[in-house]
Amino acid sequence: MVELTGDRLIEVLAALASPHRLRVVAALAGGRVYVSQLARDLGISRALLQVHLKKLEKAGLVTAHLEFSEDGKALKYYEPAPFSLHLTPDLVAAAAATLSTADDGDALPKGTS
Template sequence: MGDLSGDRLVEVLATLASPHRLRVLAALTGGRAYVSQLARDLGISRALLQVHLKKLERAGLVTAHLELSGDGKALKYYEVTPFSLHLTPDVVAAAAATLSTAGDGDAPPKGTS
């Protein structure tokens, strides 16, 4: 993932902070899978799986491809996008220095609004 901005690091870590999404990534390390099969393998509904897959895709951790099956059905396959995340205190400090203030949930200091 190279040099991550603070905002990008927050996005990736927030995406990975879900047990469901970690399980999805783990399942996809064995190879690509289509939604229905992946939902069965993980024991969750397709609707819930889609929510997690969309978040993983937005974060750039998985990619999706549509393919036609032999009987003409469109199947959406997902696969892991190769990534490496190496966190050290220096990496966190460098990323923190680039954080935007949007969306951090903190109120502006008194007297500055």
């Protein structure tokens, strides 16, 4: 995982702050799965799953790979990205010192609008 700045820590924690996204990461812990199968396994629509996968991918917690079956059908596979997150008060303090703003968490990271 990349350097854990305050903005990055907020992005990662926000990505994991959803029961659906936690279930997605848990399901992917068993290995890569294509979107339709993952949606069936989790009992949610593909559209909703895609929303959660995009947030997890943006946070660097999952990766996607497009592959083609023998019959030419495109299958998008997802798998967990290697990550480890060990939170300590010192890590949180160091990350907090790098936050873009001192707002209550609604600030956008530097370079975004």
